[in-house]
Amino acid sequence: KNIVILISGGGSNMAAIVRAAEQERWAARFDARIAAVISNKPDAAGLALARAAGIATAVVPHKDFASREDFDAALAQAIDAHAPSLVVLAGFMRILTPGFVSRYAGRLLNIHPSLLPAFPGLHTHQRAIDAGCKVAGLTVHQVTVELDHGPILAQAVVPVLPDDTAASLAERVLVHEHRVYPQAIAAWLIETK
Numbered sequence: 001k002n003i004v005i006l007i008s009g010g011g012s013n014m015a016a017i018v019r020a021a022e023q024e025r026w027a028a029r030f031d032a033r034i035a036a037v038i039s040n041k042p043d044a045a046g047l048a049l050a051r052a053a054g055i056a057t058a059v060v061p062h063k064d065f066a067s068r069e070d071f072d073a074a075l076a077q078a079i080d081a082h083a084p085s086l087v088v089l090a091g092f093m094r095i096l097t098p099g100f101v102s103r104y105a106g107r108l109l110n111i112h113p114s115l116l117p118a119f120p121g122l123h124t125h126q127r128a129i130d131a132g133c134k135v136a137g138l139t140v141h142q143v144t145v146e147l148d149h150g151p152i153l154a155q156a157v158v159p160v161l162p163d164d165t166a167a168s169l170a171e172r173v174l175v176h177e178h179r180v181y182p183q184a185i186a187a188w189l190i191e192t193k
């Protein structure tokens, strides 16, 4: 089973998934491997992490395409070169077209840095702080055509501290993302075995 991970930036979630796949022996246990890491940003720092781990990488720069549909078609072509059983969005900052989402329906996951359905969209940590929330967190969900609204696989609750800024809260949540996302993927691999 090939897993393709899509990133746009630092790729810390991708790195956590790669580490878990090795340490938890996903290849032996689930016949699953990280086949490729693909980014829409040529300068995504996560690409270097993937290459250092010996994982194939590809870049599909969204700037090269006239339409969202054209980009998504090129992205799907790069993904399908690896015949994925699972496509994992990890810090992937593009909204995907309905055509792309339906192509990977049931095997497309995302991690969102809030307790959905609260705070879909961007700037989730600042919005939680502004709303006076005492807890924040993350959600791993199936990607559907409605942004940040697909079936939920896993969530984790993280305290919001009185002196938190968006940056300090994001840092605290990210630690839990790195724990929960690999767990949710392993559970998905077991369920779909």
Ligand code: GRF
Residues within 6 Å of the ligand: 007, 008, 009, 010, 011, 012, 013, 014, 090, 091, 092, 111, 112, 113, 170, 174, 177
């Ligand atoms: C994280 O906040 C994550 O929740 C969101 O993108 C941010 C960066 O992720 N999906 P990464 O370090 O690129 O994995």
